[in-house]
Amino acid sequence: MASGGGTADMDPEVALRLFEEGATLVLLGVPRGTELGIDCKSWQVGPRFRGVKMIPPGLHFLHYSSVNSPSCGGQIGPKTGLFLSLKPREILLANWDAKEEDLDFSASANDEEVSRVRANLRELDPFLGPYPYEVMRKWVSLTDRLSDELAKGLQPLSGRVCAYSDVVPEVEFRHTEDRAEQPRNDTACQSMKEGLDRLPKMKQREGTELRFSVIPDKTYPPGATPAEITQCSMDLSYALETVLERNYELQPLNLLGELQFAFVCFLLGNVYEGFEHWKHLLALLCRSEDTMRKRKELYLGLITVLYHQLGDIPPDFFVDIVSQSNFLTSTLQDFFQFVSGPGMDSTLRKRAEKFKAHLTKKFRWDFEADLDDCAPVVVELPEGVTVD
Known part of the structure; x- marks a missing residue:
């Protein structure tokens, strides 16, 4: 993104609406060569870059990686990202902090400074790149369950999502x-x-932790019998309902927003912790048979979320990362087995069958192979309980 960029490929009506209603990110002093992106698109910053214009109002993910000077090899540093909730015609102003190698948004709190930038926006316009509208549909499909409020509650108190742990x-x-x-x-x-x-x-460091929901270590209630422990190890509904009760009692579908947040942190922010949490949440959802019967809307939503998360990813993306130890195929195999069982909603069952056929065709995954669950289940007995 050397200077700005044209809008020739954008529908004229859309371009006009975004020009009038879109938000503007004014990013001053970003070093040349910095990898910077918004949502699902990124660029290398050129010498004329001053920010991004025509951004659709709503939730966005700004991400960037600082770069060493060419004399030091021009190496790209770890990625930093932050979720931004932008209003129509809003101007968000940031200056590059060379010492911290980060964007400093404190200038946005200065009304006089923002007003000065707004008054000079026409002169600044040639140095602003247009929002990559071609990725808007993909971005919305990846975050349609993720509200501004939910993202704010999940991201670190520092406001930064970092690829490395501080x-x-x-x-x-x-x-x-x-x-x-x-x-x-x-x-x-x-x-x-x-x-x-x-x-x-x-x-x-305090304030830099992602604030994900805590998944219980024990999947069974206090005082459970050995038989109940075994049952709760096979059907994780108790653990899932505990997570929903603690975090999303009034809005259980917000758990899907958390699943999307974790996936975006991993996919766009390079945060491995995001992948780990996504994996654990997915396993919890896919192995909760009783909850599937009770919460049809949650699982219809889950299929849609997974469809979009897996839909735009190259098939080989999962070879080394996501399907470690065959995680994804075995987890979804459990889901498809449960959802085809007795007492399940017919709409949910049919939607799952279509999703299964789609994945089989796209990734050539075999969901009909023998399950590995037939091995004996090792359970943890409550303290004081022994088996003769």
Whole structure:
């Protein structure tokens, strides 16, 4: 995105409406060569770049990776992203902070500064690239369940979604005598364990954590019998209902918004934690047979969400990442088996059958293979319970 870019490929009426109603991101001082994108499109910043115009109002994901100077090899750094909720005709102003290698949006709180930019918008226009309208449909399909409020509640308090974890020592040793008590590093380690023990214990910096729903470690209720534990290990409905009750009691379909948030963080933000949470949520949803019977709308929505998440991804994308240990095919195999069982809503069953046929054709996945669940289930017994 060297300067701006034309709108020749955009419908004239759409272009006019976005020109009049669209929001504007004015991003000053972004170094040349920085990889910067909004939603599902990214570019390398050119020397004339000053921001993005004609952005449809609503939720968007701005993401960027700083770059070293050519003399240092021009290496691209880890990605940083943030969710933005933009209003019609809004101007959001940010300056590049060279020290932090990040965008500083504090200028947007200065009404006088924003008014000055708005007054000079015509002069700035040739340096603003138009929003990549060709990806709008895809972006909406990936986030249609994700509200502004939900995204704000899930992203870190810092407002930044980072591809790397910002970690600090669990215990700060401010005084010399405190550090003196720690294991010395001036002698050779006798084992890998000793070496690891010498490393300082780290934790994620407060305010930088993604605020996902906590999935219970135990999938069964307190005081459950061994038979109940086994049942709750095969049907995860108790654990799923616990997550819904704690986080989305009034709006259970917001769980699908969280699934979309995690996927976007992984797909566009390169956040592996997003993939891990997406994987755990998906397993919870797909292996909750009783909840499938009770919450038809949740599962009709899940099929649509997965259709769009998997629909625009190249088939080989899943070879090394998403289908680790055959995760995705085995999880969906469980889902298709449960949803075809007795007592399921006929509309849900038919929708699932169509989705299964679509995936089989697109990815050549075999959902008819023998399930691996036939092995004995190992359950954790409550404290004090023994089996003779």
